[in-house]
Amino acid sequence: MPCNTVPIGSNKEISPGVWRLEAPFSGDIRAGQFFMLKCPEGAALLPRAISVCDYDGETVTFLYQVVGRGTGELSRLQAGDKLTLTGPLGNGFPVEELQGKIALVGGGIGVAPMVYTAKVLRQMGKDVHALCGYRDVPFYADELEQAAGALDIATETGNHGAKGFVTGILEPSRYDAVLCCGPEPMMKAVTGQCMAAGTPVYVSLENKMACGIGACLVCTCADKDGKNRRTCKDGPVFRGEEIDFA
Amino acid sequence: MHKLETTLCDLTLKNPIITASGTFGYGEEFSPYMDVSRLGGICSKGLTLNPKEGNYGVRMWETPSGMLNSVGLQNPGVAHFIENELPIMRKFDTAIIANMGGGTIEEYVEGAALLDKADIDMLELNISCPNVKEGGMAFGIKADVAWRVVNQVRKVYRGKMMVKLSPNAEDIVAMAVACEEAGADAISLINTLKGTAIDVYKRKPVFRNTVAGLSGPAIKPVALRMVWEVAKAVEVPVVGLGGIATGMDAIEFIMAGATAVQVGTANFVRPHICLDIIEEMEAFMESQGIQELSEIRGCI
Ligand SMILES: Cc1cc2nc3c(=O)[nH]c(=O)nc-3n(C[C@H](O)[C@H](O)[C@H](O)COP(=O)(O)O)c2cc1C
Ligand code: FES
Numbered sequence: 001m002p003c004n005t006v007p008i009g010s011n012k013e014i015s016p017g018v019w020r021l022e023a024p025f026s027g028d029i030r031a032g033q034f035f036m037l038k039c040p041e042g043a044a045l046l047p048r049a050i051s052v053c054d055y056d057g058e059t060v061t062f063l064y065q066v067v068g069r070g071t072g073e074l075s076r077l078q079a080g081d082k083l084t085l086t087g088p089l090g091n092g093f094p095v096e097e098l099q100g101k102i103a104l105v106g107g108g109i110g111v112a113p114m115v116y117t118a119k120v121l122r123q124m125g126k127d128v129h130a131l132c133g134y135r136d137v138p139f140y141a142d143e144l145e146q147a148a149g150a151l152d153i154a155t156e157t158g159n160h161g162a163k164g165f166v167t168g169i170l171e172p173s174r175y176d177a178v179l180c181c182g183p184e185p186m187m188k189a190v191t192g193q194c195m196a197a198g199t200p201v202y203v204s205l206e207n208k209m210a211c212g213i214g215a216c217l218v219c220t221c222a223d224k225d226g227k228n229r230r231t232c233k234d235g236p237v238f239r240g241e242e243i244d245f246a
Numbered sequence: 247m248h249k250l251e252t253t254l255c256d257l258t259l260k261n262p263i264i265t266a267s268g269t270f271g272y273g274e275e276f277s278p279y280m281d282v283s284r285l286g287g288i289c290s291k292g293l294t295l296n297p298k299e300g301n302y303g304v305r306m307w308e309t310p311s312g313m314l315n316s317v318g319l320q321n322p323g324v325a326h327f328i329e330n331e332l333p334i335m336r337k338f339d340t341a342i343i344a345n346m347g348g349g350t351i352e353e354y355v356e357g358a359a360l361l362d363k364a365d366i367d368m369l370e371l372n373i374s375c376p377n378v379k380e381g382g383m384a385f386g387i388k389a390d391v392a393w394r395v396v397n398q399v400r401k402v403y404r405g406k407m408m409v410k411l412s413p414n415a416e417d418i419v420a421m422a423v424a425c426e427e428a429g430a431d432a433i434s435l436i437n438t439l440k441g442t443a444i445d446v447y448k449r450k451p452v453f454r455n456t457v458a459g460l461s462g463p464a465i466k467p468v469a470l471r472m473v474w475e476v477a478k479a480v481e482v483p484v485v486g487l488g489g490i491a492t493g494m495d496a497i498e499f500i501m502a503g504a505t506a507v508q509v510g511t512a513n514f515v516r517p518h519i520c521l522d523i524i525e526e527m528e529a530f531m532e533s534q535g536i537q538e539l540s541e542i543r544g545c546i
Contacts, residue, residue, distance in 0.1 A: 003279050003517055038515065045462055046308055046514055069308070084516055086279075208306045210313065210514040213279075215271030217291075217317045218306035228299055228320060233275075 002027070003086040005040055009059060011077050015139035017066050018109065019075050020053070023083055025060040031095050031117035032179075032204055032237050035087030036212040037062070037074060044070040049209045049232065051181070052088065053112040054119070054143070060085075063112035063140060089212050090236045093179050093202055095120055100176030102126060104148060105190055107133045107166055107182020111140055113204055117179060118148035129175070133166030133186065165189070172197035180204070184245060191240030201240035207231040249531055250524065252286060252539065254483055254506050255406040255431045257341050257367055259286035261527070262539065263496065263520050266487050266510030267292050267345035267370065267410075268317065272331040273338050279517035284524065286506060287341030290327065292372050294347055295357040297323035303454040307443045312464030312489075313511060314441050316453045319347060319375070324357045328364045336365060345370040345410070349378035351395050358403040369403055371396065371430075374412035374437040386412035386437070389424035400429030408432035408485060413439050413465070413472060422476040422484075433476060434485035434508065436469045462511040463489040470502050477503025477544060491515065493526020503544035 009022035021037075029052055038047035048070040054061035066075050077083060095117070102121060104114040111132050121128050130148035132141065136157045145151040153161030154169050162169050166186065172178055172194040180190045181204040194201035207219040214233030222244045223229050229238070250261035264287035270276060273288045282288070300320025307314045322331065324346065335342045344366045348354035354371070361369055373386035373395060385395050396409055407429070413436040415421040422433050438459025443452040452458075469488025477484045486504030490496050491512035499507045512519050536542060 043311075044308065045311055045313060045511070047516075086517060208304070208308075210306055210315075210511075211269075211275070211517070212514075213275045213517060215275040216269055216315075216514060217300065217320050218315055220300070220305060220320070222302055226299065228302070 003084065005082050005084045007080045008077055008083045010079050011075070013075070014063075015137060018139050019064055019066065021062045021064065021074065021077070022059050023062075023085060024058060025055070025085065026058060027088075029055045029060065029088045029116070030092030031120040032092035032113050033088035033090050034236060035060070035062070035085050035089065036209070038084045039073045039077060040082050040084050042070075042073040044073050046070070046210055047084065047086065047212065048074065049089075049212055051113040051204070052116050053140075054116050063109060065109045086212060090232060091234070093117055093204070093237050095124065098126060098177050100127065101174065102128045103170065103172070103175040103178045104128055104130045105132075105166055105170060105178060105180040105182070106130070106144070107186040108135065110180075110182030110186075110204070111144055113181050114179070115140065115144050115147045118144065122147070122149065131166055131170055133182065134160070167193060172199040172201070175199055177202070180240070187240070188245035191243070191245070195241055202237050203240045203243065204236045205231050205238060205243070206236070249528060249537065250539065252506050254485070255368070257406065259341055259506060260284065261286045261524050262500065262504075262506035263524055264341070264343065264485065264506055264508045265289060265513060265520060266508040267372065269510040269513045272335050274334050276513070276517050280521050283339040285340045285520055287343055287367070288335060288338065289343045289345045289370055289508065290331065290335065291321050292319050292345045292347050293321050293324050293327050293357065294319055294349070295324055295353045297321065297326065301454060304452050307452050307458070309441070309443065309460065309464060312460055312462030314443055314453070314458035314460055315438070316455055316458040324360045328360060332364060332366065341367045343368045343370050343408070345372055347372040347375035349375060351398050354395050355398050355402055358399045362403045362405065366405070368406045368408055370408045370410050370434060371399060372410050372437065374410070374414070384412055384414065386415055386421065388416060389420045392421055393424040393428045396425050396428035396430055406431045408434050410437055411435040411476075412437045413468060413488070418472045419475050419479045422480050426480045426482050430482060432483045432485060432505075433480060434487065435476060436465070436472055436488045439465055439468065461489070463491055465489045466495060470498055473499055473504050474502040474546065490523070491519065493523050493530055496523055496527055497530055497542070500539055500543050501545050505543070
């Protein structure tokens with residue numbers, strides 16, 4: 001998990017407010033891991049934690065939503081501009097342990113880690129099915145469908161796929177495990193559904209981070225025992241039932 | 247002698263760069279990115295006698311050139327530290343400083359008595375903690391309150407003791423002088439400044455406690471001014487910190503009179519930043535024909 005400053009490959013807006021950035025990287029990356037990204041000359045002080053969306057051994061791809069100063073600066077980088085990457089970080093999904101039929105559930109920008117996760121799982125010969133929820137217009141759906149082999153979509157507006165939340169199209173009893181990444185209310189709902197069905201569920205949490213490597217303790221989330229767990233180092237992936245969702 | 251070698255009390259540091267409490271864990275997390283033994287020293291996460299789970303809810307908010315944190319001294323407790331985390335820190339060939347706070351004078355004294363028997367190079371007493379018995383105002387606000395806690399700890403801790411001041415003190419110079427009189431072997435400053443952030447969409451404070459601690463480059467001019475004032479007023483060595491992110495920042499603190507410096511928030515910018523700071527200091531000295539830091543220490 002090195003920290004290097006490299007010229008980026010490309011950086012494009014693929015859907016309103018959603019960007020795809022490619023950067024050179026070599027080394028192992030586990031499904032569900034993330035990097036800390038920082039523009040070396042940027043005004044934002046801290047790097048931003050961004051999930052790995054895809055990786056082919058040479059190029060790592062990130063999808064990110066522009067929400068504030070840090071991601072705004074990222075979006076202004078052009079091919080060849082320098083970016084500091086620290087990672088890969090975090091535990092990632094326990095892909096080796098998963099058996100049977102696995103559902104990958106993404107909500108909004110939470111679809112990003114599911115692309116690489118689907119690839120890794122299918123390379124291991126595992127059976128995956130992707131389900132994604134968007135507000136209105138899907139993004140990266142073709143890439144995810146290609147990676148996963150099968151994709152169902154729900155949109156809040158009903159303009160694409162089923163109308164409503166992704167929880168409306170998820171039947172946890174059909175799967176042996178559910179992997180989930182998205183807004184917290186969605187992960188909470190998916191965890192509830194899976195627990196009711198007795199299906200193991202893994203959630204990839206998002207939190208504000210500073211160090212990203214487990215040292216500063218600003219990124220903690222509370223577990224059911226009231227213990228504060230580091231999202232960056234003990235996570236970002238946790239068993240859904242472990243987490244005390246707000 | 248190496249150009250940056252620094253004597254702090256009776257400790258010989260490889261260089262004046264020490265990592266600040268709460269920003270470097272116990273060193274281990276950074277070892278994949280840098281040779282931690284190249285540092286002048288490491289301060290532990292802020293310890294308390296008993297383990298603390300810290301604050302719930304949002305703990306961090308970035309601000310222009312800085313950050314607010316509300317970690318709430320999450321730590322495993324002094325005894326656990328001595329048994330588990332200290333041996334990990336000790337593997338690094340650098341000065342090991344244990345940072346400790348407390349909610350009551352008794353807690354400070356009991357924790358310090360345990361650390362007195364531990365293999366640490368220095369104790370850093372964090373007096374920015376709220377005084378639980380006296381309305382929650384930090385020990386580090388009023389000089390007479392700080393004098394009492396430092397004086398009591400001095401009676402049980404025989405090693406070198408540095409007292410870390412809060413910039414929220416009523417009078418920073420009076421505070422430093424009181425701590426020196428009470429037996430401090432060194433003074434470090436500054437801890438975080440009190441700040442607030444509001445989530446305008448929720449119309450609520452970002453932090454459950456409303457108030458959080460501001461750190462990073464945003465506080466550097468305040469820290470530098472305080473270090474300058476304190477260094478003139480006390481005999482004991484002063485360790486300066488607050489917003490240091492480059493070699494030039496560190497040199498400024500040395501010129502303001504600091505013997506050594508600490509780097510906190512900048513460790514989050516890139517994990518090996520302290521090594522860059524050391525190299526930038528060396529390059530500056532080279533270019534300016536400075537043989538030893540003593541030539542420029544307190545030169546303003
Ligand atoms: C996340 C975080 C945790 C901190 N925890 C402690 C602590 O446990 N004890 C302490 O004395 N200071 C603590 N501090 C304060 C720093 O050690 C330092 O005094 C302050 O951040 C100013 O320096 P900087 O601007 O270089 O960060 C913490 C600071 C941060 C940002
Ligand atoms: S971001 Fe520092 S511990 Fe997680």
